Amino acid sequence: MSDQGIKSRPKYQPIAPEPAGRHHLLVVEGAEVPGGALAEGVSPAAFEVWTVAHRSAVPGAPVMEEAAGAVRTFRSVPHLLGALQERLARERMGLRLYGAGTEPFVWDVFGIAQAAGLGRQETGFAHVGTQARRIFCVHCRAVTENVSTSIVTCSGCGASLFVRDHFSRRLAAFMGVQVDAEVPGEVPEAEELYA
């Protein structure tokens, strides 16, 4: 059941600077560029890197720092994403944006890139870390985070949701569909699938 054969599920590749790019910005979800995020032989020094320290005592740094090899540290993921919006709003052609982290993180980055006018060819993403999923309840639109099982209780409406492989990049989430809609109460046992 872990591969339902649905083709909207994203595929990922290790990150390498795209040759046509003028400048390469890599944003990651943790304090360092995670092992396995970059293609073999690619150095983090090829990118301007934004990291997340997950602590408060981090001094500010300019949003438009451009040099490859520069590292800017943020206090939290929302802190980084907010700065990314500002940065992309001021960018010129030729920027390539890369993201490495969990699936909700990289597709939140993609959403910000798309809103700023970057096309899919100007972005690249690596999925590293937990396989846990963000689930969008198609019935009540609530989001349930960090789901590792085949069936989960919706955080919004309480329905028992089957986790479909159907993935929306816009919502950065997989679809959850009530598993016992036809015969209420007929809920199969949940399996641990996405650890």
Add this chain to the structure above:
Amino acid sequence: MTLQFKPSETFRDTFTYAKTAEDILRFPFPFPEDEYMYSVNIEPHVKGGPTAAFQAVFDIDEHYVAECRERAKVLAEDPKRCQVLPHMMAAEWDTLELIMESLAADYPEHFTLTKAGDLWTWVNRPLGLQQSFTFGKAETLPCPPFEFITRQAQGDFTLQDQREDNLFVDGGMVTTQADWSLEFDIGMTFHEWHGPVPLAHEKGVFDRALKYLMRLQCGQPVRRLNWTMTVNPRLDTSPENYPVWGPDKATVTPENVAEKVHLRVELQTLFRLPRSNAILFGIRCYLTSVADIARVPKWRRRLHRVLRDLHPDIIGYKGLPRYRQMVIDHLAPFDDGVPTSRGIAPDTDTLDAAR
């Protein structure tokens, strides 16, 4: 022939929807052969065809007024069933123009469009509407142009933007759908929004269909038929409301199967739009009960054979497992094994007695 609209028929709760004999015979029956498998079954959308449903650019039938009322109800309950991304405004106007001009040309007794430069006046007699507006100025309409005109058409519509060698579903009016969600799928590429469909990816159907559609020319629309089955004549079988309509599936019995189970056909049409270069995708839904299909000898034989021999993955994807066997058992006594003619035409202009 003059259409007699049935404005009070319902597609939920009381389910008073019913078809006249003419309406049964004009049904776009979806199976040209005795077996069914996914294919790129696309043909030019030209007038004339095996049934009367193919005689207009946008087909209007006796359910027009009631379907527009049902759509208004769905939108009142869930406005997100109509969404268009902001970069698609030119495609919105293209859609309004295409539908208004087509309806006025195909049904002059019901719709009139008059133009004085950019000042247009639209008259929709079945719905009792008259609207003057300036083409290209959204503030002169009571709602955005795509929503304005698709509230006055039968069937769902989506808008596909063409860029990056792909098609993106960047808008839609989706209230009569066979279990897919615009709110979830909006913004997806062609292969992404078809992601859940089984078998067809492996057969290369979507690769070929995408290539074909990217070359679609303005003024040369195409069409195909798709199908599923629905319990009760319910138009809104959305994923959003699955907890509301899902229990219907468990109410089918051998006694009520012929009246309850409906063959749901989508007459899908695709139009290249002139200003935006977007593609308008029409998904016109027709519902006919197994009992009504059984009144046409060719159709009842063929439906029996198609369902009996259907691929297991398609049975699952279309949500048929709970009642498919009951439909087969109901139709089997009426299938005498006689060969059927190719194509979807009913091969009769009268109906057998109900059975």
